[in-house]
Amino acid sequence: MITLYGIPNCDTVKKARAWLTAEGVAHRFHDHRADGLDPVQLRAWVEELGWETVLNRAGTTFRKLPEADRTGLDADRAVALMLAQPGMIKRPILDLGDRRLIGFRPEAWAAALGR
Numbered sequence: 001m002i003t004l005y006g007i008p009n010c011d012t013v014k015k016a017r018a019w020l021t022a023e024g025v026a027h028r029f030h031d032h033r034a035d036g037l038d039p040v041q042l043r044a045w046v047e048e049l050g051w052e053t054v055l056n057r058a059g060t061t062f063r064k065l066p067e068a069d070r071t072g073l074d075a076d077r078a079v080a081l082m083l084a085q086p087g088m089i090k091r092p093i094l095d096l097g098d099r100r101l102i103g104f105r106p107e108a109w110a111a112a113l114g115r
Contacts, residue, residue: 002027006091016092016104023115032086039083045093049102051078054090061087 004020004027006013020027045054055078056062062070062081069081082088094101094109101112109115 002097003030003095004028005030005032005089005093005095007031007033007087010091012104013092016094016109019104019106019109023110023113025113032089032091037083037086037089039079042079042082042089045100045102046075046079048100051075053102054078054093055082056088056090059088061085 002020002025004013004016006016006029008014008029008031017029042054051073055073057070065081073081090102092102092104094112096112099112101108
């Protein structure tokens with residue numbers, strides 16, 4: 001089963017969910033905030049995609065952090081920040097089982113799904 005990770009009030013996540021439904025792609029939605037986040041899974045995403053890709057530095061949650069928390073980041077510090085505040089995870093993340101796609105790009109998703 002394909003899983004879409006994100007938060008429901010995010011406009012990009014809403015577009016991604018609508019696209020999956022319109023394309024007839026069976027999937028389940030996992031809300032980072034309501035359903036929680038597995039630290040082992042987050043660490044695996046960071047290892048696969050890089051913490052620089054998984055951490056959403058453009059979001060307001062990250063930008064509101066004190067300067068000391070935003071500088072000198074490495075994988076461990078980034079993971080700790082994302083676990084403490086899942087809103088800092090770039091979204092959506094589409095888990096295809098054998099790989100993950102981060103961010104919603106319909107063309108890339110269509111290609112990955114064989115559409």
